[in-house]
Amino acid sequence: MRNIVLIGMPGTGKSVVGRALAVRLGYTFVDVDDLIVRATGKTLPEILRTEGLEAFLSTEGRIGMNLKCENTVIATGGSMVLSDAAMVHLRKNGTAVWLETPLSQIADRMPENLVDRGIAAPPGVTIQQIYEQRAPLYAQYADLIVASRKGEDDTARQVETVMRAVGIEP
Template identity: 35%
Template sequence: MAMQNVVLIGFAGSGKSTVGRALSERLGWRFVDTDQQIEAEQCTTISEIFKLQGEAAFRALESEMIERTLADNGQVISTGGGAVLAERDRICMKTRGFVIALTASLETIISRVSLDENRPLVQGNVEEKVKALMQRRKHAYDFADLTIDTTGLTVKEIVDRVEQAL
């Protein structure tokens, strides 16, 4: 395969990390979760970064992490839900990888993120915040090379679809 990396994008709770781990095993590639990498380097959680430094500071860290991560090859990379907001990140992803957008129904996303306190943008009224954020980001993932709706699919079915596309 000529592709340098597979980059998974999508809303929080769309399955990027879970699918990414399974896909990297299938391909024999390294799995990188950019949010986990940021937390490891900063020695704190993303929620804390948002709270103490603000979203803009987090986005700057995220852009830098995406750029550094995509300098390597042979990786399946799971990005944060908002990683697609910066044009420089979208260009970097498209240039250095095959970009796959994972989507899911509103109900699926809400059920997946409602129990997770590590998602700073959807704290509080989860349903209301997820709806608003999904509406704002409706076209943010349109640049992907492939889009897969993960609603009702098993991880194996999603990985099979990705492998077929590659």
């Protein structure tokens, strides 16, 4: 069975929706951010502060390229789409679902200092600039686009409904 790979901006709820979707489908759940923390022994903000953006992106891409699983809902980091090799690998055995969320909602969920949230971006970059950079990549890699809803259960149900509607059996 194929995996479901959730992509989208930080703050869209990939982790909470992913957990809810995995429960609905009887799948395993994997959060790539957790794998990064486990592999490095550091939190995402610590990696960004001590090792820098390029090291973070390299680690994230490597983990994405080496992830091997089945029947799993995978919550990627918002920056996973910056690694073409990782996204190509994840889509070989998975359906990529972009949880699209309005920029205004994402901005409301973000701290002033994006590094505090572990967001992979150069210093001084705004959430709007990150969105403008990544939105075309989310669109490029997405097999399906699902509008993020208020509750994670509603969004998880919507992902399942859209997949079935287009003939993809989760």
